[in-house]
Amino acid sequence: MTKNTKTVLILILAVVLIAAVPLFALRGAEFGGSDDAGSVMVEEITGDEYEPWFTPVLETVIGGELPGEVESLFFCIQTGIGVGIIAFCMGRLVERKKWMKKEADGHDSN
Amino acid sequence: MKKTEKRTVALAAVFALTFGIAPAANAMHIMEGYLPVQYCVIWGILCVPFLAAGFFSIRRTINEHRKTMILLAMSGAFIFVISSLKIPSATGSCSHMTGTGLGALLFGPSAVSILGIIVLVFQAVLLAHGGLTTLGANTFSMAIAGPFVSYGVFRLLKKCRVNRRVSIFLAAALGDLFTYCVTSFQLAICYPSEAGGVGASLIKFLGVFAPTQIPLAVIEGLITVAVMIGLESYASPELKELRFIGEEK
Numbered sequence: 001m002t003k004n005t006k007t008v009l010i011l012i013l014a015v016v017l018i019a020a021v022p023l024f025a026l027r028g029a030e031f032g033g034s035d036d037a038g039s040v041m042v043e044e045i046t047g048d049e050y051e052p053w054f055t056p057v058l059e060t061v062i063g064g065e066l067p068g069e070v071e072s073l074f075f076c077i078q079t080g081i082g083v084g085i086i087a088f089c090m091g092r093l094v095e096r097k098k099w100m101k102k103e104a105d106g107h108d109s110n
Numbered sequence: 111m112k113k114t115e116k117r118t119v120a121l122a123a124v125f126a127l128t129f130g131i132a133p134a135a136n137a138m139h140i141m142e143g144y145l146p147v148q149y150c151v152i153w154g155i156l157c158v159p160f161l162a163a164g165f166f167s168i169r170r171t172i173n174e175h176r177k178t179m180i181l182l183a184m185s186g187a188f189i190f191v192i193s194s195l196k197i198p199s200a201t202g203s204c205s206h207m208t209g210t211g212l213g214a215l216l217f218g219p220s221a222v223s224i225l226g227i228i229v230l231v232f233q234a235v236l237l238a239h240g241g242l243t244t245l246g247a248n249t250f251s252m253a254i255a256g257p258f259v260s261y262g263v264f265r266l267l268k269k270c271r272v273n274r275r276v277s278i279f280l281a282a283a284l285g286d287l288f289t290y291c292v293t294s295f296q297l298a299i300c301y302p303s304e305a306g307g308v309g310a311s312l313i314k315f316l317g318v319f320a321p322t323q324i325p326l327a328v329i330e331g332l333i334t335v336a337v338m339i340g341l342e343s344y345a346s347p348e349l350k351e352l353r354f355i356g357e358e359k
Contacts, residue, residue, distance in 0.1 A: 004339050007275075011336040015329050022198045022325070041318050042144060042301055054143035056238035066238055074236045075194050078229075082190030089184045093344040 140248060140293060142234070142241025149300050154246025160254045161227065163220040171217060178217075178348045181341070185213030186225040188337065193229050193252075197329065199322045207330040208289050211282030212337060214257035215264050216352055226253025251292035260285030275335050283331030290319040 059065055066074075145153075171178060192209025199205055213222040227249050233239040240248045260281040267277035294315035303310040341349060349355045 004343055008336045008339055011332045015332050015336075018325050018329050018332075019197045022200050022202070026200075026202045041314055042297065044314075054241070054243045056142045056241050057235060058238055071237060075196075078194040078232060078237075079191055082187040082192075082194065085187035086184050086191065089180050089187075090340070090344070092180070093341075097344050 140240065140244040140297060142238065142243055145244050145247055145296070145300055147243075149296070150243050150246055152246075153244075153250050153296065157223070157227075157246050157249045157254060160220055160223045161249075164223040167218055167221045168224055171221065175351050178352055181216055181345060181348050181352070182213075182221070182225075184341075185216055185222070186228065188212050189222075189225055189229050190232075192330065192333070193233070197326055199325050201322045203322055205319075205322045205326055207326050207333075208252050208256055208286050209330065210253060210257045210289075211260040211278075211285045211330065211334045214260040214285065215278065215281060215334075215338075216349075216354055219254070219257035219261040222257040223249065223253040226257070247296045248293075251296060252289050255292040256285040256289035259288040275338075278338050279331040279335050281331075282334035283327040286327040286330045287320070287323055290323045291316065294319050 168182065171182060189209040189212075192207045194206070196204040196206045208226075210222050210226055213225050227245070230240055230245055230248050230252065231242075234241045234245055234248075263284050264277050264281035267280060268274075272280075294312055297315050298308050298312035301311050302308045303314070342355065346355065
């Protein structure tokens with residue numbers, strides 16, 4: 001268990017390092033999305049500007065591109081939903097383990 | 111919780127059928143409107159059998175292993191979280207991970223196709239990220255091809271008796287990477303270069319996606335291992351029921 005905790009901590013540290021290092025190593029880089037890099041490549045191959053034949057539904061509805069702040073809001077909502085579910089379930093599982101241990105100590109069954 | 115889960119799955123299936131048969135297609139982050147119509151349709155249709163299999167697989171899980179639904183919910187939420195995080199990478203651009211490895215290892219690749227498409231629809235509709243027209247192609251790369259590779263790699267390594275954590279890491283990382291290879295391929299066949307055709311385009315697109323994605327694939331592998339360790343210590347009854355752990359422990 002303690003060994004597991006240690007492993008997890010090391011893993012998290014590694015993740016943070018891998019994610020953070022480019023930010024410091026490549027100062028001044030733009031960090032645009034690689035999805036967009038894809039569209040740039042499409043233009044390079046086809047030789048002229050590619051006109052997407054379909055605009056995202058939301059952009060049609062609000063009549064323009066989604067404002068950056070609102071986009072980050074939606075991303076946060078997405079993360080929030082996910083984290084909420086995971087935290088809720090994990091909390092249940094952790095509690096249950098405690099509970100099961102107590103029960104096993106008390107009755108010797110389950 | 112359980113009823114909602116069921117309803118969500120049903121809803122996702124309806125979505126899949128609607129868009130699978132009459133699709134506009136945007137792939138895992140192939141941008142809206144960037145694939146010619148016929149490719150949108152083809153990828154959409156290719157997804158349908160996998161989604162159907164996924165639907166049945168999830169229904170079986172719900173009926174026979176009700177207990178494990180908590181893990182199913184967590185796998186779905188994991189994809190939600192992971193695919194919303196844009197992470198800076200060594201090439202100076204950002205990309206995000208898929209998070210499909212966890213679900214694929216626990217529930218099999220077809221179940222993940224359903225979980226994945228929920229996320230893709232969310233992103234396509236609300237974020238203009240990916241898109242409805244490329245939904246079929248994106249689903250195929252992120253929610254089908256990636257998970258199948260993860261699952262296959264994990265099975266193979268298990269047979270070779272590789273350390274389990276190493277296998278989980280490799281499975282998740284390679285699945286993530288493969289997703290982007292498929293995306294490159296999908297773009298390449300639509301945009302063959304004048305000199306060199308599809309192959310040359312493929313190399314170009316891989317040149318854009320792969321270097322960015324490699325560090326992220328490593329991150330995804332590490333996170334998946336961390337989550338798996340957490341589950342092993344707290345959800346071992348469920349994991350045993352899924353036969354994920356058991357024999358060797």
